[in-house]
Amino acid sequence: MPKIIARTGDDAVAEAMRQINPDVVAAYPITPQTEIVQFFSDFVANGKVKTELLCPESEHSAMSACIGASAAGGRVMTATSSQGLAYMWELVYIAASYRLPIVMPVVNRALSGPINIHCDHSDSMGARDSGWVQIFSENIQEAYDNTIQAVRIAEHANLLLPVIVTLDGFIISHAMEQFEILDDDTVQKFVGEYKPEYSLLDAKHPITYGPLQLFDYYMEQKKQQHEVIKSASSVVLQIASEFEKISKRKYELFEEYRMDDADIGIVVLGSASGTAKTVADKLREQGLRAGVLKIRLFRPFPAAELANSLSHLKALAVLDRSDTFGGLGGPVFEEVCASLYNYQFPDGHKIPAVNYIYGLGGRDVTLDHIEKVYRDLEGISRTGKINNLIQYLGVRE
Amino acid sequence: MPQEKGWKSLSRGGVILEPGNARDYETGSWRTFKPVVDREKCINCMFCWIFCPESAVIVKDDKMEGFNLKYCKGCGICAKECPKKAIEMAKD
Numbered sequence: 408m409p410k411i412i413a414r415t416g417d418d419a420v421a422e423a424m425r426q427i428n429p430d431v432v433a434a435y436p437i438t439p440q441t442e443i444v445q446f447f448s449d450f451v452a453n454g455k456v457k458t459e460l461l462c463p464e465s466e467h468s469a470m471s472a473c474i475g476a477s478a479a480g481g482r483v484m485t486a487t488s489s490q491g492l493a494y495m496w497e498l499v500y501i502a503a504s505y506r507l508p509i510v511m512p513v514v515n516r517a518l519s520g521p522i523n524i525h526c527d528h529s530d531s532m533g534a535r536d537s538g539w540v541q542i543f544s545e546n547i548q549e550a551y552d553n554t555i556q557a558v559r560i561a562e563h564a565n566l567l568l569p570v571i572v573t574l575d576g577f578i579i580s581h582a583m584e585q586f587e588i589l590d591d592d593t594v595q596k597f598v599g600e601y602k603p604e605y606s607l608l609d610a611k612h613p614i615t616y617g618p619l620q621l622f623d624y625y626m627e628q629k630k631q632q633h634e635v636i637k638s639a640s641s642v643v644l645q646i647a648s649e650f651e652k653i654s655k656r657k658y659e660l661f662e663e664y665r666m667d668d669a670d671i672g673i674v675v676l677g678s679a680s681g682t683a684k685t686v687a688d689k690l691r692e693q694g695l696r697a698g699v700l701k702i703r704l705f706r707p708f709p710a711a712e713l714a715n716s717l718s719h720l721k722a723l724a725v726l727d728r729s730d731t732f733g734g735l736g737g738p739v740f741e742e743v744c745a746s747l748y749n750y751q752f753p754d755g756h757k758i759p760a761v762n763y764i765y766g767l768g769g770r771d772v773t774l775d776h777i778e779k780v781y782r783d784l785e786g787i788s789r790t791g792k793i794n795n796l797i798q799y800l801g802v803r804e
Numbered sequence: 805m806p807q808e809k810g811w812k813s814l815s816r817g818g819v820i821l822e823p824g825n826a827r828d829y830e831t832g833s834w835r836t837f838k839p840v841v842d843r844e845k846c847i848n849c850m851f852c853w854i855f856c857p858e859s860a861v862i863v864k865d866d867k868m869e870g871f872n873l874k875y876c877k878g879c880g881i882c883a884k885e886c887p888k889k890a891i892e893m894a895k896d
Contacts, residue, residue: 506817567816605819615820627811628818634811 409587409654416547416579419586420486420512420572421446423554425456426594429510430481430601433461433472435491439524441514441580443486466491470498477507478616480606482558485509488576489516492530502569503538504632505616508561508601509569511539512554515677515728516576517768525769526576528677529729532738538632540570540639541706543676545662548586550574552656553703555589558598559646566635566642571706575678577769593653636707643704660709662701663716665691669698671784672717674743675726676702679765679772683726686777697781708742714750717743721788723760724780726800728767736762736797759787765800776801831858835878837893839871845890852882852891 414422420443424432432451434444451460461472466487477483487495492513502509513531517523531541540560544550550572557570574580589597605614620628640660647658664684666672673683680701687697700716702709717723725744727737735741740762747758763780766772780800787793815821839852848868853861860876862869871882883891 504817505819604816605821612821613823615823616817618818618820620818624809624814624818627809627814630811631814631816 417442419551431476436462466494470495480603482601488514523768547584578678664699666698670696672698710746714746722784763800831877838896
């Protein structure tokens with residue numbers, strides 16, 4: 408029977424990893440690593456898992472070891488955060504191009520500089536074009552559930568791609584919440600056994616990973632990645648529906664909260680979604696038709712489905728917990744704008760959309776901040792006029 | 805060299821599934837200079853065979869017999885390493 412327990416987000420993800428019981432976890436053991444790996448190393452030391460835990464000298468080496476272990480045919484996981492993900496950079500791209508189904512929880516924390524340890528999305532957004540599937544979590548339950556589903560998504564025969572599962576630094580990773588943990592057996596049965604098609608250790612069928620591909624083949628290889636990650640949306644939905652059977656919890660590409668009849672809406676990902684929903688509820692009581700669209704699957708970006716869901720809004724705000732410095736606002740805003748631009752509105756109209764950069768380096772995002780966003784949207788929906796396309800939310804002038 | 809495969813025909817992640825298929829890649833086409841051995845000076849020490857990055861030195865019955873020009877890319881390492889200066893690089 409599933410049990411309700413109280414844990415931090417790190418602890419819950421470590422529990423998911425224990426239940427998954429991967430063959431290899433290679434992870435850098437100290438800062439910027441989070442407690443995920445610390446908790447998991449306890450499970451290893453106490454014989455709760457049969458995992459081989461490698462603690463190399465850097466994240467660069469950790470991901471290298473993951474690539475080697477995955478190419479050897481193992482079920483492989485790691486975890487990282489902030490500078491750690493930045494330090495993995497080269498290998499993150501390589502893991503995706505080799506099509507290795509590595510699963511990596513990323514605790515979203517700000518990148519230096521200035522030096523900072525708190526929540527924002529600049530770390531995983533930096534890896535957004537690396538070819539990994541990226542799934543965002545709003546709370547501890549989702550972080551736990553997404554980690555388990557990620558194994559099946561990554562290893563799906565039609566996909567075979569690495570998957571990042573994110574959870575907001577400190578807000579989810581270090582705060583304690585109650586969540587429902589599934590039985591070990593149920594999770595084991597759900598993830599099943601990983602049967603790799605190729606293995607470097609299979610001496611009877613020798614293979615080579617990572618050959619040189621120059622102007623003659625590099626582009627075909629990239630086209631293969633381009634095509635395969637597009638099919639991840641349907642895999643994510645299929646695994647979600649299987650997961651619903653064991654958990655009674657429903658997951659989709661994104662969550663629509665009071666969007667059906669909304670006039671104004673906020674697109675957001677991660678823990679701030681909860682804050683936005685609370686404010687939407689409050690404004691609904693005052694007669695404002697406010698909705699929230701929380702993105703779960705960020706890579707591949709569910710452009711058509713998302714644009715369709717937003718298409719009836721009169722004004723829209725996208726909340727970004729990172730900036731692109733010189734781009735058109737934050738990365739989520741760029742994706743949403745591109746999605747809307749390519750959406751065929753029946754009457755050719757355009758939805759006024761604005762961007763708010765919020766919560767950088769762990770800056771608190773309050774109910775008042777979100778209410779201001781909705782109030783701005785209400786003004787835009789009435790006048791159709793945008794005064795401020797991109798603004799920082801909760802920043803001092 | 806087998807080329808012009810489209811992206812749909814490539815193996816997943818570019819994995820090479822056929823062992824030893826480097827043989828299909830004839831690096832001899834890169835060559836500007838070719839090695840020429842002076843049999844009078846050669847003592848069959850096999851330094852050239854050890855150092856050749858393309859395994860293009862032909863050895864038969866413990867004797868160095870020349871070069872496989874399909875794969876010799878003309879790098880000149882054999883000539884550099886030969887202790888008897890028995891190999892010269894000549895314009896191909």
